[in-house]
Amino acid sequence: MKLSKKNLDQKLDHVYDVIIVGGGVGGLSAAIYLQRYRLSCLVIEKGRGRSFWMQDLRNYLGLPPTTPGRTLLQQGQEHLLSLEGDYLAGYVEDLQDEGDTFAVKVKVGKKDSVYPVFRSKYLIAASGIIDHLPKFEDMQNVFDYAGYNLHVCMICDGYEMADKKCGLFVASEAAINTAFVLNWFTPYISVFTQGLFDVSPEMRQKLQEHGYPLIETPIQRFLGHDHEMNGVELSNGSVIELETGLIAMGSHYQSEYLKNLDLEWNGGNLKTDSMCRTTHPRVFAVGDLKEGLNQVSIAVADGTLAATAIWRDIRRQSSPRIWQDNLVGAAKT
Amino acid sequence: MKLSKKNLDQKLDHVYDVIIVGGGVGGLSAAIYLQRYRLSCLVIEKGRGRSFWMQDLRNYLGLPPTTPGRTLLQQGQEHLLSLEGDYLAGYVEDLQDEGDTFAVKVKVGKKDSVYPVFRSKYLIAASGIIDHLPKFEDMQNVFDYAGYNLHVCMICDGYEMADKKCGLFVASEAAINTAFVLNWFTPYISVFTQGLFDVSPEMRQKLQEHGYPLIETPIQRFLGHDHEMNGVELSNGSVIELETGLIAMGSHYQSEYLKNLDLEWNGGNLKTDSMCRTTHPRVFAVGDLKEGLNQVSIAVADGTLAATAIWRDIRRQSSPRIWQDNLVGAAKT
Numbered sequence: 001m002k003l004s005k006k007n008l009d010q011k012l013d014h015v016y017d018v019i020i021v022g023g024g025v026g027g028l029s030a031a032i033y034l035q036r037y038r039l040s041c042l043v044i045e046k047g048r049g050r051s052f053w054m055q056d057l058r059n060y061l062g063l064p065p066t067t068p069g070r071t072l073l074q075q076g077q078e079h080l081l082s083l084e085g086d087y088l089a090g091y092v093e094d095l096q097d098e099g100d101t102f103a104v105k106v107k108v109g110k111k112d113s114v115y116p117v118f119r120s121k122y123l124i125a126a127s128g129i130i131d132h133l134p135k136f137e138d139m140q141n142v143f144d145y146a147g148y149n150l151h152v153c154m155i156c157d158g159y160e161m162a163d164k165k166c167g168l169f170v171a172s173e174a175a176i177n178t179a180f181v182l183n184w185f186t187p188y189i190s191v192f193t194q195g196l197f198d199v200s201p202e203m204r205q206k207l208q209e210h211g212y213p214l215i216e217t218p219i220q221r222f223l224g225h226d227h228e229m230n231g232v233e234l235s236n237g238s239v240i241e242l243e244t245g246l247i248a249m250g251s252h253y254q255s256e257y258l259k260n261l262d263l264e265w266n267g268g269n270l271k272t273d274s275m276c277r278t279t280h281p282r283v284f285a286v287g288d289l290k291e292g293l294n295q296v297s298i299a300v301a302d303g304t305l306a307a308t309a310i311w312r313d314i315r316r317q318s319s320p321r322i323w324q325d326n327l328v329g330a331a332k333t
Numbered sequence: 334m335k336l337s338k339k340n341l342d343q344k345l346d347h348v349y350d351v352i353i354v355g356g357g358v359g360g361l362s363a364a365i366y367l368q369r370y371r372l373s374c375l376v377i378e379k380g381r382g383r384s385f386w387m388q389d390l391r392n393y394l395g396l397p398p399t400t401p402g403r404t405l406l407q408q409g410q411e412h413l414l415s416l417e418g419d420y421l422a423g424y425v426e427d428l429q430d431e432g433d434t435f436a437v438k439v440k441v442g443k444k445d446s447v448y449p450v451f452r453s454k455y456l457i458a459a460s461g462i463i464d465h466l467p468k469f470e471d472m473q474n475v476f477d478y479a480g481y482n483l484h485v486c487m488i489c490d491g492y493e494m495a496d497k498k499c500g501l502f503v504a505s506e507a508a509i510n511t512a513f514v515l516n517w518f519t520p521y522i523s524v525f526t527q528g529l530f531d532v533s534p535e536m537r538q539k540l541q542e543h544g545y546p547l548i549e550t551p552i553q554r555f556l557g558h559d560h561e562m563n564g565v566e567l568s569n570g571s572v573i574e575l576e577t578g579l580i581a582m583g584s585h586y587q588s589e590y591l592k593n594l595d596l597e598w599n600g601g602n603l604k605t606d607s608m609c610r611t612t613h614p615r616v617f618a619v620g621d622l623k624e625g626l627n628q629v630s631i632a633v634a635d636g637t638l639a640a641t642a643i644w645r646d647i648r649r650q651s652s653p654r655i656w657q658d659n660l661v662g663a664a665k666t
Binding site: 025028029032033035036037038058059060061062063064065067071072075076079082083155158159162180181183184185186187188189209210211212213274292293295297298300301302303304305308311315318320321322323324325326327 | 358361362365366368369370371391392393394395396397398400404405408409412415416488491492495513514516517518519520521522542543544545546607625626628630631633634635636637638641644648651653654655656657658659660
């Protein structure tokens with residue numbers, strides 16, 4: 001059921017089989033499988049994750065390519081509630097490993113917040129990442145285009161950028177190399193650093209050889225209308241026309257609550273085995289937080305894997321169910 | 334585009350980047366990704382695969398849990414055609430590795446068949462498995478219930494069998510062990526061997542200890558109405574009431590066309606790396622044909638992985654695209 005300040009007290013004495021931090025596609029897929037394995041789970045979602053922002057989910061089998069990410073999330077949430085899974089809007093503030101259980105402290109409500117502590121045997125980290133966006137005084141100007149024709153994922157949307165004049169927005173020299181993959185889709189690439197870092201002579205040379213302009217002047221704002229970005233205005237007033245854009249400014253990994261656990265990382269990504277189990281036997285990671293492709297299809301499959309591994313663990317520790325009537329019958333004859 | 338006898342001649346000189354054998358969920362997912370990576374692919378589908386038979390796809394994120402498998406396949410096919418991928422109804426009869434290309438011979442049409450040969454650089458084996466079903470004189474009696482409340486996949490449908498009187502239909506002693514996993518969902522299990530094999534004294538003992546009847550008499554037919562199986566009639570005329578059933582009689586691996594290739598197998602399953610690449614560098618396997626869980630979500634993610642690995646291969650071998658206008662401009666200054 002949907003938990004809120006009003007009814008969450010009912011679940012404070014319950015030990016869930018699994019608490020899932022993050023109600024994106026990976027977390028919801030795991031939760032649906034877990035409930036179908038007859039395990040109890042709670043999904044805690046802080047809201048507005050990466051898939052929430054996707055305007056068109058163009059590469060997920062079974063949905064029309066114009067389906068917004070939030071439609072997928074809404075369908076998943078309804079599916080979970082129909083299976084009697086629990087769902088709570090809240091932010092995980094702290095996590096303690098108590099040995100057999102985890103204690104998960106959640107901030108619920110922006111005003112008059114309450115801080116309940118829920119418990120579970122297993123934890124699935126499904127809290128994902130959030131892309132860094134260009135920082136402008138007026139952030140609404142960024143939100144007007146991000147997720148429309150200003151993309152954040154080349155694998156998802158390279159196809160949409162094909163042979164178009166594309167701005168590549170980066171915050172590090174390493175990220176400039178994205179241009180030399182993006183050119184599979186389009187050679188009309190302008191690289192924008194906003195002067196955030198120094199570009200080496202070797203990189204300048206390489207960009208020049210490819211014909212990709214390097215623009216280091218800060219950006220004033222994106223230009224366009226109706227969520228269709230068509231250029232940028234620089235701080236010196238000049239305008240550069242574009243038809244699309246790719247933001248490759250890195251990501252924030254939403255994993256602060258995991259800091260007390262002894263887990264193995266590769267940069268911001270959690271290392272996992274083939275069933276999404278981290279180096280902690282009762283902690284799993286799914287989706288963008290773990291190593292691998294950041295794709296909806298991958299996160300959904302990760303949810304399947306993590307839930308199945310947890311079910312196997314719990315099932316193997318349980319007593320077999322006997323058909324008692326037949327034992328009695330057998331004893332009689 | 335949709336290929337048929339009428340128009341397939343147009344594509345006989347074309348070397349596809351990838352031919353995908355099997356238009357189930359794994360193959361279609363791969364094809365959608367490949368077309369979005371601006372690669373050309375042909376999906377060859379013989380029809381009536383495993384997902385085609387699923388009446389309700391209850392655990393795939395984003396679709397209502399009453400979505401039939403064929404709706405997912407139909408949506409995927411439309412998606413592929415909208416991306417200008419090619420699709421052909423046909424049966425792959427033979428496959429030859431020509432070094433840089435594969436030659437794929439297809440039987441098209443049940444009557445007046447033609448046998449075109451298509452070529453591609455890469456191959457994705459997505460042809461899956463088909464479950465063995467009980468063999469009755471009147472197979473329609475089996476088809477009336479299979480995929481409804483007579484299930485073939487415990488992970489998918491264990492939840493639907495919860496606490497119900499369940500028939501477990503097996504063709505080997507090893508498969509009887511399914512009962513000791515199925516009892517997570519229900520303890521009311523009757524095991525039907527149809528006398529196809531001898532059951533060891535140890536297994537008889539174990540079943541008895543769990544209270545699970547062992548029925549070795551051949552089955553005459555399933556009983557029920559409106560796709561709702563409610564029991565079996567044995568060849569001796571006696572009737573056993575059931576509320577659901579699980580068929581665990583093994584599977585046919587649809588992989589005959591791969592016999593000429595030097596691939597590594599684990600039983601009927603292809604061994605692959607983490608990107609679904611087999612031990613042949615230009616052959617990938619996705620879905621039920623490879624090792625791992627036989628789930629829609631997994632096959633869809635496999636398609637993502639295989640397509641991405643092939644794109645990386647081809648992209649890395651290609652020349653970078655240059656923005657020529659800017660080179661000329663640079664030379665002028």
